[in-house]
Amino acid sequence: xxxxxxxxxxxxxxxxxxxxxTAISLVAVGAVVWFIYRGFDDKGQWDGKIWAxxxxxxTWTDYIIPGLLGTLKAAAAAAVLALVFGAVxxxxxxxxxxxxxxxxxxxxxxxxxxxxxxLIFFIYFLMQGGDYTFxxxxxxxxxxxxxxxxxxxxxxxxxxxxxxxxAAYAIGLRKSQVMRMILLPQAVTAMMPAIVSxxxxxxxxxxxxxxxxxxxxxxxxxxxxxxxxxxxxxPAAIVIGIIxxxxxxxxxxxxxxxxxxxxxxxxxAAPPIAPPGPALIGMGPATPGAAxxxxxx
Amino acid sequence: MxxxxxxxxxxxxxxxxxxxxxxxxxxxxxxxxxxxxAMRVSPTPVLRGVGTVYVNVLRNTPLTLVLAFSILGLxxxxxxxxxxxxxxxxxxxxxxxxxxxxxxxxxxxxxxxxNTVPMGQAEAARALGLGFFQSLTLIILPQAFRxxxxxxxxxxxxxxxxxxxxxxxxFAADVxxxxxxxxxxxxxxxxxxxxxxxxxxxxxxxxxxxxGWLARRLAVAR
Amino acid sequence: xxxxxxxxxxxxxxxxxxxxxxxxxxxxYASVVEKVKDGGTIIVGTKWDQPSLGxxxxxxxxxxxxDVAKAVLKEMNGGKDVDITWKExxxxxxxxxxxxxxxxxIFATYSITEAxxxxxxxxxxxxxxxxxxxxxxxxxxxxxxxQLVGKKICKASGSNSYKRITDPPPDGQLDLDATLVxxxxxxxxxxxxxxxxxxxxxxxxxxxAGFAKQAGGNFKILGQPFTDEKYGIGLKKxxxxxxxxxxxxxxxxxxxxxxKQLLTTWFGGIDGLKxxxxxxxxxxxx
Numbered sequence: 192x193x194x195x196x197x198x199x200x201x202x203x204x205x206x207x208x209x210x211x212x213t214a215i216s217l218v219a220v221g222a223v224v225w226f227i228y229r230g231f232d233d234k235g236q237w238d239g240k241i242w243a244x245x246x247x248x249x250t251w252t253d254y255i256i257p258g259l260l261g262t263l264k265a266a267a268a269a270a271v272l273a274l275v276f277g278a279v280x281x282x283x284x285x286x287x288x289x290x291x292x293x294x295x296x297x298x299x300x301x302x303x304x305x306x307x308x309x310l311i312f313f314i315y316f317l318m319q320g321g322d323y324t325f326x327x328x329x330x331x332x333x334x335x336x337x338x339x340x341x342x343x344x345x346x347x348x349x350x351x352x353x354x355x356x357x358a359a360y361a362i363g364l365r366k367s368q369v370m371r372m373i374l375l376p377q378a379v380t381a382m383m384p385a386i387v388s389x390x391x392x393x394x395x396x397x398x399x400x401x402x403x404x405x406x407x408x409x410x411x412x413x414x415x416x417x418x419x420x421x422x423x424x425x426p427a428a429i430v431i432g433i434i435x436x437x438x439x440x441x442x443x444x445x446x447x448x449x450x451x452x453x454x455x456x457x458x459x460a461a462p463p464i465a466p467p468g469p470a471l472i473g474m475g476p477a478t479p480g481a482a483x484x485x486x487x488x
Numbered sequence: 489m490x491x492x493x494x495x496x497x498x499x500x501x502x503x504x505x506x507x508x509x510x511x512x513x514x515x516x517x518x519x520x521x522x523x524x525x526a527m528r529v530s531p532t533p534v535l536r537g538v539g540t541v542y543v544n545v546l547r548n549t550p551l552t553l554v555l556a557f558s559i560l561g562l563x564x565x566x567x568x569x570x571x572x573x574x575x576x577x578x579x580x581x582x583x584x585x586x587x588x589x590x591x592x593x594x595x596x597x598x599x600x601x602x603n604t605v606p607m608g609q610a611e612a613a614r615a616l617g618l619g620f621f622q623s624l625t626l627i628i629l630p631q632a633f634r635x636x637x638x639x640x641x642x643x644x645x646x647x648x649x650x651x652x653x654x655x656x657x658x659f660a661a662d663v664x665x666x667x668x669x670x671x672x673x674x675x676x677x678x679x680x681x682x683x684x685x686x687x688x689x690x691x692x693x694x695x696x697x698x699x700g701w702l703a704r705r706l707a708v709a710r
Numbered sequence: 711x712x713x714x715x716x717x718x719x720x721x722x723x724x725x726x727x728x729x730x731x732x733x734x735x736x737x738x739y740a741s742v743v744e745k746v747k748d749g750g751t752i753i754v755g756t757k758w759d760q761p762s763l764g765x766x767x768x769x770x771x772x773x774x775x776x777d778v779a780k781a782v783l784k785e786m787n788g789g790k791d792v793d794i795t796w797k798e799x800x801x802x803x804x805x806x807x808x809x810x811x812x813x814x815x816i817f818a819t820y821s822i823t824e825a826x827x828x829x830x831x832x833x834x835x836x837x838x839x840x841x842x843x844x845x846x847x848x849x850x851x852x853x854x855x856x857q858l859v860g861k862k863i864c865k866a867s868g869s870n871s872y873k874r875i876t877d878p879p880p881d882g883q884l885d886l887d888a889t890l891v892x893x894x895x896x897x898x899x900x901x902x903x904x905x906x907x908x909x910x911x912x913x914x915x916x917x918x919a920g921f922a923k924q925a926g927g928n929f930k931i932l933g934q935p936f937t938d939e940k941y942g943i944g945l946k947k948x949x950x951x952x953x954x955x956x957x958x959x960x961x962x963x964x965x966x967x968x969x970k971q972l973l974t975t976w977f978g979g980i981d982g983l984k985x986x987x988x989x990x991x992x993x994x995x996x
Contacts, residue, residue, distance in 0.1 A: 316676035398550030
């Protein structure tokens with residue numbers, strides 16, 4: 192339903208009301224922007240001196256870009272490992288052996304319900320300090336996001352209509368062949384949007400590394416840049432905020448594009464699946480609103 | 489196992505803070521999220537624009553950054569101070585930051601619920617002469633809420649888990665901060681970690697079961 | 711996802727893991743001093759986020775600790791420059807880094823304590839820092855640490871400095887009733903102090919001096935030190951040969967005035983900070 196059916200084409204009175212509302216909301220938005228601008232101005236946060244580092248290329252090459260690389264490195268490593276973890280455990284949950292299904296289900300549900308930061312802390316302390324911030328961050332991200340992806344994989348394979356596997360068995364394919372040649376290729380297409388939007392979550396969550404002092408974009412922005420250029424903490428926060436938003440919006444756009452494409456795709460019989468809902472055993476099919484909450488955790 | 493009992497009180501104190509944060513954020517983010525969803529389907533383009541920008545900015549910013557900015561920017565620079573006592577102030581700043589962040593996801597869940605209400609409902613409401621606000625509050629939202637109970641449940645579960653990031657917002661008295669402090673003296677303790685995990689599951693699993701049960705009960709038969 | 715692609719993914723994951731594990735050099739030495747004399751590349755651990763001590767600028771850090779490291783290694787190599795690789799060593803990492811050989815030697819505001827002596831060997835001390843208090847320049851209400859009662863002081867995550875103010879001995883010292891404000895690191899503390907949401911930051915005076923210098927006259931140090939922090943040079947536990955060579959180098963650098971000159975270069979002209987003129991008493995390498 193498009194939002195425009197919620198209201199009629201405005202008549203003269205409604206038009207006046209709408210104009211009034213527009214004016215009021217413009218004033219309200221203006222007031223908020225003005226308040227923030229003035230507040231920062233009072234504290235001298237628009238001072239050219241503290242913003243100067245950000246037009247200096249060396250700030251970018253020395254701090255921001257290495258920080259960004261740190262973020263992307265952790266995100267890439269965790270993404271690859273989480274996909275492997277997700278594939279293995281997702282398929283294990285579809286196994287014909289009850290005990291494999293149970294173990295995989297248990298692992299997936301447990302890691303999905305642990306707050307990620309606690310998991311990262313725990314791994315970090317298990318390593319007894321040392322240069323393990325990268326390791327702890329990547330392993331934490333892998334276990335959590337891998338568990339979510341396992342659900343995506345399972346839902347993706349289940350979303351392929353039964354007729355597909357029945358037909359495959361009918362022409363004499365073995366169990367592994369059915370999975371490999373019939374189910375997985377179709378499931379991957381259906382899963383793609385959900386996978387990419389989970390990767391947005393993963394990328395955002397690399398910022399948790401700041402709390403264990405992993406050198407990522409946030410660490411550069413909140414610790415090293417202010418230590419180098421006195422007073423530039425707020426400017427740094429604004430600049431790296433914009434970088435994060437741009438990065439994630441680009442990935443989200445990719446997810447939307449993939450979703451549109453797989454909706455059109457004739458290569459798969461499975462409809463695109465939504466990211467999984469609450470951490471519940473046997474919750475049933477994903478609910479309509481689930482697509483909206485991607486990226487929450 | 490001994491260390492779990494030794495520090496149980498300290499850790500429980502921290503966990504209580506997480507629960508308090510979660511309770512406040514649940515209420516605040518549901519209200520704010522509903523208002524945002526209404527803005528995003530409203531007839532006023534400016535309001536729609538504001539809602540869209542809000543959701544896209546908050547949804548794509550790491551929570552760690554949102555919370556750090558709340559304390560270092562909003563509180564320290566813009567003098568948004570809830571309490572003279574720094575720890576109480578940090579608590580409310582984290583509650584604010586987490587609510588504002590969660591509201592973006594609540595808004596998207598509700599909006600997608602609105603999208604599932606058949607067009608005929610809105611058309612019938614208009615035919616009866618209801619205005620935008622009336623058709624939204626009397627016809628559309630009541631049906632939309634029923635559909636999004638389960639997704640809202642997952643948003644709330646995620647929010648409960650997200651209270652552990654409070655330390656980024658300058659509030660270092662929650663269970664994550666307390667666990668870290670204990671680990672600094674005892675080293676990584678598996679019983680303590682598992683104890684906290686079980687505590688979280690004791691909160692999140694019922695939310696999931698309850699919202700799942702409610703969703704099935706409230707499901708609109710079409 | 712075909713089997714081949716799954717295989718490629720697993721292979722990539724394996725590469726990542728082995729990349730994580732790959733550490734350490736190609737040639738082994740019995741002690742760091744041998745490695746220095748053989749012209750090997752020395753991995754030096756310093757802080758990367760402390761102005762005037764060890765602060766990352768470009769690819770390498772700079773500051774007092776960094777210059778002392780360069781001077782000491784040069785002295786150990788008979789006056790020839792030594793190839794150095796810099797490695798960030800945050801407080802929580804230092805013992806592990808020395809233990810597993812991630813770094814050869816550490817110059818990172820590393821106070822010599824009995825507890826740490828169990829895990830690493832200390833050479834030095836090369837300078838003595840003192841815990842002190844930094845406040846805003848225009849704040850006349852605090853002129854000595856005892857006036858911190860009821861004031862807001864910073865509690866940086868992972869640092870125990872605040873305990874000296876708020877706790878009684880043995881963990882603490884002054885046992886004052888100050889209000890703690892949580893922060894993730896000292897950069898955040900300094901930002902809060904300048905914004906007026908904190909009244910004081912307390913830790914080693916050399917660390918405070920670095921931030922005060924960076925802030926260009928916004929802060930002052932009280933100049934009322936109440937502890938002695940003997941900054942040592944961290945070595946792998948039991949590396950006595952290197953320890954003795956380092957101590958000889960440190961003594962020489964004090965004797966010929968290099969240390970004094972480095973201290974003045976990095977910490978000169980800071981309100982309230984007293985710099986020592988003489989070498990701190992050596993501790994030996996027992």
